[in-house]
Amino acid sequence: xxxxxxxxxxxxxxxxxxxxxxxxxxxxxxxxxxxxxxxxxxxxxxxxxxxxxxxxxxxxxxxxxxxxxxxxxxxxxxxxxxxxxxxxxxxxxx
Amino acid sequence: xxxxxxxxxxxxxxxxxxxxxxxxxxxxxxxxxxxxxxxxxxxxxxxxxxxxxxxxxxxxxxxxxxxxxxxxxxxxxxxxxxxxxxxxxxxxxxxxxxxxxxxxxxxxxxxxxxxxxxxxxxxxxxxxxxxxxxxxxxxxxxxxxxxxxxxxxxxxxxxxxxxxxxxxxxxxxxxxxxxxxxxxxxxxxxxxxxxxxxxxxxxxxxxxxxxxxxxxxxxxxxxxxxxxxxxxxxxxxxxxxxxxxxxxxxxxxxxxxxxxxxxxxxxxxxxxxxxxxxxxxxxxxxxxxxxxxxxxxxxxxxxxxxxxxxxxxxxxxxxxxxxxxxxxxxxxxxxxxxxxxxxxxxxxxxxxxxxxxxxxxxxxxxxxx
Numbered sequence: 001x002x003x004x005x006x007x008x009x010x011x012x013x014x015x016x017x018x019x020x021x022x023x024x025x026x027x028x029x030x031x032x033x034x035x036x037x038x039x040x041x042x043x044x045x046x047x048x049x050x051x052x053x054x055x056x057x058x059x060x061x062x063x064x065x066x067x068x069x070x071x072x073x074x075x076x077x078x079x080x081x082x083x084x085x086x087x088x089x090x091x092x093x094x
Numbered sequence: 095x096x097x098x099x100x101x102x103x104x105x106x107x108x109x110x111x112x113x114x115x116x117x118x119x120x121x122x123x124x125x126x127x128x129x130x131x132x133x134x135x136x137x138x139x140x141x142x143x144x145x146x147x148x149x150x151x152x153x154x155x156x157x158x159x160x161x162x163x164x165x166x167x168x169x170x171x172x173x174x175x176x177x178x179x180x181x182x183x184x185x186x187x188x189x190x191x192x193x194x195x196x197x198x199x200x201x202x203x204x205x206x207x208x209x210x211x212x213x214x215x216x217x218x219x220x221x222x223x224x225x226x227x228x229x230x231x232x233x234x235x236x237x238x239x240x241x242x243x244x245x246x247x248x249x250x251x252x253x254x255x256x257x258x259x260x261x262x263x264x265x266x267x268x269x270x271x272x273x274x275x276x277x278x279x280x281x282x283x284x285x286x287x288x289x290x291x292x293x294x295x296x297x298x299x300x301x302x303x304x305x306x307x308x309x310x311x312x313x314x315x316x317x318x319x320x321x322x323x324x325x326x327x328x329x330x331x332x333x334x335x336x337x338x339x340x341x342x343x344x345x346x347x348x349x350x351x352x353x354x355x356x357x358x359x360x361x362x363x364x365x366x367x368x369x370x371x372x373x374x375x376x377x378x379x380x381x382x383x384x385x386x387x388x389x390x391x392x393x394x395x396x397x398x399x400x401x402x403x404x405x406x407x408x409x410x411x412x413x414x415x416x417x418x419x420x421x422x423x424x425x426x427x428x429x430x431x432x433x434x435x436x437x438x439x440x441x442x443x444x445x446x447x448x449x450x451x452x453x454x455x456x457x458x459x460x461x462x463x
Contacts, residue, residue, distance in 0.1 A: 014274075015246055016246030017246075018182065024104055031155065033274070034155070034184070036155075089246075089274045089275065
């Protein structure tokens with residue numbers, strides 16, 4: 001279940017879900033089965049870090065440092081975003 | 095966008111009907127009643143060109159469909175081309191004619207997703223609706239092979255009065271087969287389904303019960319199974335946003351290369367559909383008369399024109415308007431604001447009481463509608 005992934009959980013894009021830059025529209029898109037999701041800038045920064053190796057904790061740490069943002073807020077946002085996508089089967093946790 | 099005009103968005107999805115050949119005979123098939131023979135089909139090079147043009151045009155998802163797309167021996171080549179040009183490929187299959195080795199070759203070629211049709215949750219109902227003995231067992235084998243190969247699976251369950259009471263079992267089957275997603279698709283009455291409407295139409299009580307089952311399953315299975323539903327519009331208050339709007343998001347290419355805004359568009363007399371054998375997809379999408387005929391909202395009559403929902407449902411379905419009003423630009427009778435809405439409901443209620451036998455979809459039964 002996707003309720004409460006721990007900070008040790010490793011988010012990744014499942015088979016059949018692809019993050020790609022669309023040259024026609026000049027925007028990033030997350031493609032899944034009959035699904036199309038247009039990430040905003042923050043979502044894109046999170047998705048780019050879902051490489052199947054980084055833990056949620058590491059992603060939060062990286063984002064907090066890169067954008068000089070409060071760690072607690074970043075952790076809350078990252079978690080909410082990933083859980084939302086997991087409900088749509090666009091992200092899974094290893 | 096590269097070639098477009100400011101007010102015509104690039105399409106997102108392409109339905110590639112590679113062939114009309116199919117081992118199943120489902121009486122609700124979305125193919126036209128006039129089926130295309132093998133000799134008329136686009137060849138490998140032509141389909142590859144279509145996929146290249148689609149990617150350039152901005153298409154993201156390609157749905158490899160039919161008929162049964164695996165009837166094409168060049169399917170591996172076509173999937174590889176989709177991957178090559180950056181298209182997300184979705185195989186829409188009956189799953190009765192593909193062994194694991196073939197699936198493996200398709201995966202190696204770059205297939206992204208499999209959508210498997212299911213006619214019912216056990217062999218008896220499945221094989222009766224599909225008109226093919228042994229189909230159910232073969233489908234289960236295909237589903238398991240897809241799982242073993244690690245590919246995401248969607249189960250597509252087309253719902254009508256012969257299986258509507260078993261929607262819950264269809265959802266359970268999707269879970270048991272490891273599907274990530276299930277489509278509960280109430281029959282849309284076009285093509286073969288329109289011909290068989292009196293043997294397929296459920297009544298309102300059956301529909302309400304099925305929709306409740308779906309709603310509660312959606313809540314219970316959140317995070318485990320995505321449930322998408324196509325609503326039965328004969329009993330609706332508002333029309334569906336058919337295809338997301340005419341010429342707005344999607345296009346279909348038929349086995350012989352005609353480019354259509356939707357499955358049933360050829361039923362609209364007076365519209366001429368261009369073919370990829372003579373024009374580019376971009377020319378057809380942006381400039382053909384057929385795609386521009388019902389695009390946007392300018393073509394709308396009242397009560398659509400002043401309706402606050404006109405950019406929600408885009409006027410509903412033109413083919414349904416034609417079928418009921420004899421005029422493809424009329425308000426979709428699924429809308430309660432259409433003067434024909436009561437008539438449409440009465441037709442549904444009368445059909446739901448009929449006991450007609452299926453006219454199975456086959457080349458033998460095909461003919462002028």
